[in-house]
Amino acid sequence: MQTNFSLAQLADPDTAESEKILRACVHCGFCTATCPTYVLLGDELDSPRGRIYLMKEMFEAGRAATATDAKHIDRCLSCLSCMTTCPSGVHYMHLVDHGREHIARTFKRPLAETWYRRALAYVLPRPGLFRLTLIGALVARALGAAHWLPKRLGHALALVRRWSLVQVGAADQLGEWQVVTREFRENLSSLEFPECKSEECRASRECSTCRGRQTPA
Numbered sequence: 001m002q003t004n005f006s007l008a009q010l011a012d013p014d015t016a017e018s019e020k021i022l023r024a025c026v027h028c029g030f031c032t033a034t035c036p037t038y039v040l041l042g043d044e045l046d047s048p049r050g051r052i053y054l055m056k057e058m059f060e061a062g063r064a065a066t067a068t069d070a071k072h073i074d075r076c077l078s079c080l081s082c083m084t085t086c087p088s089g090v091h092y093m094h095l096v097d098h099g100r101e102h103i104a105r106t107f108k109r110p111l112a113e114t115w116y117r118r119a120l121a122y123v124l125p126r127p128g129l130f131r132l133t134l135i136g137a138l139v140a141r142a143l144g145a146a147h148w149l150p151k152r153l154g155h156a157l158a159l160v161r162r163w164s165l166v167q168v169g170a171a172d173q174l175g176e177w178q179v180v181t182r183e184f185r186e187n188l189s190s191l192e193f194p195e196c197k198s199e200e201c202r203a204s205r206e207c208s209t210c211r212g213r214q215t216p217a
Contacts, residue, residue, distance in 0.1 A: 031082035064106035
């Protein structure tokens with residue numbers, strides 16, 4: 001992919017890294033076949049290729065993120081299925097991390113969404129509080145609260161199942177919760193996977209700290 005960054009922009013290490021990743025993309029579209037949001041929604045902007053175009057334009061223009069940028073990049077699940085099918089070895093995980101950091105820094109979200117995300121960031125890393133929230137959600141669902149709650153909360157309520165409490169307890173006992181919550185606390189503002197900051201990762205892309213988020217060979 002051809003890029004158009006100025007020398008001043010490339011002086012920033014994150015921008016320089018993103019520029020290298022962008023240049024590796026060849027627009028082949030193989031990533032769309034394994035992207036769950038594209039398969040479900042069918043919108044090019046909800047595919048890795050579409051998000052790459054959004055981030056490229058945002059970085060090159062040096063502008064603040066728009067509501068459209070935030071909407072489609074927020075929808076990325078960070079599952080990294082796209083990286084398993086990319087023949088060019090595009091390091092999408094590092095690119096989308098940079099995009100999310102840029103959005104968190106330059107985009108002002110609506111007040112309701114800001115508080116919703118802060119509430120999630122506070123509740124999810126705390127298993128005990130999360131259990132209480134799930135119990136409250138089960139009671140609210142039984143009372144039919146999903147019909148009069150705001151749309152986003154109503155949808156979240158519809159996802160709650162009784163076995164969710166069992167899953168939370170099992171994850172806590174196995175120690176998996178501590179792994180997830182440590183990453184959550186490192187980046188509460190964006191509510192997404194934080195970018196790996198280790199020198200090992202920046203140097204080789206084969207990083208033990210990422211625990212499976214490494215670039216495929």
